[in-house]
Amino acid sequence: MAIDIKMPALSPTMEEGTLAKWLVKEGDSVASGDVLAEIETDKATMEVESIDEGVVGKILISEGTDNVKVGEVILQLLEDGEDSSALSAPVSAPGAAPVPAAAPVVETPQVSPSDATPANVPSDPDVPTNIKMMDITVRDALRDAMAEEMRRDPTVFVMGEEVAEYQGAYKVTRELLQEFGDKRVVDTPITEHGFAGIGVGAAMGGLKPIVEFMTFNFAMQAIDHIINSAAKTLYMSGGQMRCPIVFRGPNGAASRVGAQHSQDYSSWYAHVPGLKVIAPYDAADAKGLLKAAIRDPNPIVFLEHELLYGENFQLPDMDDFVIPIGKAKIRREGSDVTIVAHSRMVKWALEAADILSGEGIDAEVIDLRTLRPLDTATVIESVKKTNRLVCAEEGWGQHGVGAEIAAVVTDQAFDYLDAPPARVHQVDVPLPYAANLEALSLPGTDDVIAAAKKVCYKD
């Protein structure tokens, strides 16, 4: 029985990759640990090693194939004494669909995942009509936003860990070094406290820094500069000293990385006057809001989500697509319940709304997009129509974004509420590593559905 060598995962979040190069050919003898092939994702490159000794029987995926699913058999190894008759149909991992060799890049039609129910999607005030749409990942949208703003304004520069030569820990700064050089794309040592302070000083000195944190978990080392040095200075100086700076990077839970690498800081930063805090969901918002953030004269905290980086969305194909900061977006219109979410929670809210519609509940989904200043007017207007509110966020509930929304709505639209507002959030524990416990801890579609049913008294 031949040994199946499968497409490995480079990271906990990888679903597919490119088989870049074979380093063996059929008939070669290999030992355990020999390098068989190189695989790549948009984030990294890795060598695939043989897990046993034997002879390369059959190569199933040809060199240069994109979108090879994790778990798909890429090579069959013959054990000592076996011949090609031992080769059989490979057994791939469950759920991994076979991909044709050298699959062409699919031209996605002009429908994004969130557009699955076009009847309920309101017209987008940010996008002119009759504009051509293009398909793009959140990662590339963020990259393009930075590149465009760097072309536009020579005082904009990027600094952070691995932003230059490594091309970004999550490849968000890919190829910026090549275009802009090491004066404007600056690799820093792993010293968040220090380089956040240097960024603040550079902003006060007349530049427009984009400070990338590899993740916002590490920004806790730098939070003194974000809050005490950046956010408060304009006020403390009586309006004299500006600090135009963008602190950006992935925020919130990734996948199976444990408690210290999985925290959602939305409510931490949204608490602080003097900051603007942005947490986009899709690629268009990521791009349009990051461009607005870089142009803004105030300090900005821009919270991205690692698990959205690789997701594809529709983006208007425009020269200069900028979205105003501080405006929520109604992503789905509905009349029975208002679901408020931001960042990746919007995905679960939209999924929940689709399922709820099948059960006779017509949900409106509001994507906050900006957490400070908070667009409470859009939420209040919606609640006046639906009379019910669900606040969903990925972080902890206590003193959270949902708590704030619920308080504002209770204060300003109490008479319109037919049920107490419900909150959906992470379980009140540090995020566990074990797959089952992690899934139990993080909120998802089912939690949003349950909360919506509860406020509609249909549970």
Added chain:
Amino acid sequence: MAPQKKRAASTKKLKTTKKELTELYREMLLIRRFEEKAGQLYGMGQIAGFCHLYIGQEAVVVGMRSAMKDGDQMITSYRDHGHMLACGMTPRGVMAELTGRIGGYSRGKGGSMHMFSVEKKFYGGHGIVGAQVPIGAGLGFANKYLDNGSVSVAFFGDGAANQGQVYETFNMAELWDLPVIFVIENNQYAMGTSVERSSSETELYKRGISFGIEGVQVDGMNVLAVRDAGAKALKHARSGKGPMILEMKTYRYRGHSMSDPAKYRTRDEVKEVRGERDPIDSVKDRLIDEGWADLDSLKEIDKEIKAIVADSAEFAQTSPEPDPSELYTDVLLEV
């Protein structure tokens, strides 16, 4: 290894002129009299909160400023009144900020520890120990990026010299050859803890050794020694060679802030420094020795300074409190 120099307090007379020394004397005296007045106003309840006086350390900032060029920036901690006056900010604006009035540099919203002047290139006024050090290096980063030929001077105390972010900054400043000077004002006490009780290496000018940053120890009570060391360091940074560390051995006569138990040092210790090493008295003696001034002309200067300070105190007590509408302004810039 970058050279590390310890300079003994020089008894030799450093080069100067009547005009220069008289001006340095005036500037130091202005700081001293201003701070004495601030202390009085604090006692009268006109100034509140934290108030850290610079009395005793005047030669450090005045000497450094005299070596700086227009366009060079200054940034420091919360013991900042002297730095602002040395930068040319008005005594009225500083004193009115201490009293929390609209005429203050921050319209009364900052207080003693938080004042800025974009015009005079003074970047604060920072209340978090050590935070001004990376910010100062960031100003240097901007200078290099903009290629404007300016150097940033970041002042911090012996207490801040033990902060982690200071070393993160030393590393990046040297790595990137940033035009920044790190001036450690070693007044020997971080609040009430002496350098000996808080620092494993008490020779603070050596703190850059592992980063390859040249360090020099300077008699911080001698304004001309500070001037000379500052000029050399500024030339070094301006020529693209990166940062330098200047450890200024100095002394503060007053408490850490206004509420200081004064239990950590003896009265005699303070008296001895005041009597033998006072930065203003030594300049006064030199002015007389050289025949550049006599008691009458010095008295005239003192009178002028007193008048300026009295005027600032008067202004600071008569300038109105900020209008209640000021509460909500300057949080964010309008786009």
